[in-house]
Amino acid sequence: MNDGFDFDFDLDELSPANETSAYAVERFWSGDLRALTRHHITPDGARGFVVAHDQSAMWGTPGSDEIMAISVTRDLTRFTFTLETSYHATVAFAQAWLAERGCPLGKIGKLYGDVLKPADDLTVEVEQKIRASGARYEVLATHTDADSDPGETWALTRDSRADEVPIRVFREEWEQDAGTYTMREGAFADVESAHAWLEDRDGPLPEPPEYRYAASAALWARIALARSAGTSTAPKACLESPRTPPAETDRRPAQGRSM
Template identity: 40%
Template sequence: MKAIDFRLDGLEPADDLSADLYDCTWVGDFKTISQHDAGERSFIIAFDTSATWGYPNMPNIVSFDIIRDSSQAAFGMRRAEHATFAFAQNWLVNRGCPPDALAPTIDAPTPADDLSVRVEDRIRRSGEHLEVVGYQVIDGSDVEGWSIAVDRQDKDLPVRLFLETLQPDQFTYTVREGAFADHAAADTWLEHRSTPLPEAPEYRLDTEALRTSAALSRTASLPLAASTSPASPATPVNSPRSSRRSL
């Protein structure tokens, strides 16, 4: 990962908040994960290497919105911390970055399946409908992290748990979204995990398609019950029909 570069030479903070944020941002601590430049504006997602040495569960992904005004020799800075890359994308998309412009520019783990891709895309494009209220960061030897968010558009199952699991050997990860009626139910599930993660209604068709695909793969791999010969033609095996939705 390359060191972050805000390109602020010769520019002064345009307001007190920008000055404060710049003063507490040690540039050497941040490595760029993704960046999109639009004229004098930069949308940046970076990894905070100092988070490893900070307090437990400190978020290690930071998004920056940098606006330069060369005519005034000034700049504005806004930043936010996140537990996962998708929520960092969401924050910048809400501030005007094109949603498809923030793919990682480094060698990073990739989604293990199409459902993970869809869950992350939902986060990225959810606007301000999802409000993160708690998280557990993936760091060091950990292979799992999660974020709890409130979905302002769902009155029945507003509390959403986004569970991210790494597969280090494959250099991949999965993301799943669970839906709960309240925070107590989500906390109870996280503590005990005695049942599968409750499916969010947005993905039920997707998980049904994945199960159907797996069932069809198992059926296709079964050997025929009887050998075939020219004198005894094989009876056709009818594969089960299933409607699959493209993910």
């Protein structure tokens, strides 16, 4: 444990409500969990939420997730507690899992201590998209490689809201020396093509089509604004052919490790 935080949910006078909760609380006594962020719902603290890094994962099965989300419920009438835990490839997916269980996202967004920072705005936008996703993404596979340089983790998911290329890969890469990380989203037609890209890395991660739509819409909005102000610097061809989309100049989406 560090950062002045321990996993004391005030459970000393309470008993685990089930075997799963009993096993989960034993993990907290092992000393392998580093808290990244937490929140207790007031006034009585009956609900608690934690995102933690399981430092023991590096000694387990290669590629295992290292981020744990923890939800605790204290039943003071029965003197019991229930603990739910779930492993995730990235902090953003852990935060989304806790949000689905009642934790306000604004309360677990800031991480403790000396953690890596997002390298750019696109990383922030993609993470925000994941945090607010609810049950949108079905996680099909994950992999973490903390020993490589740079380190990497990815989650292969199915996007229930995507009409095109519904298989999405969220890839996080971190540079320990720089103290930063990036998060990117890729889109594939099926699981097989996503796995093929992850194995071969033959080209850049394919961007989701909505990124292109958002970029085109943003460009046309700027052109329309410039027209109304009479100060347009857009290419003449763009202004004279409003039905022909201009070349893409901004490939960011409309929206958006901490080790």
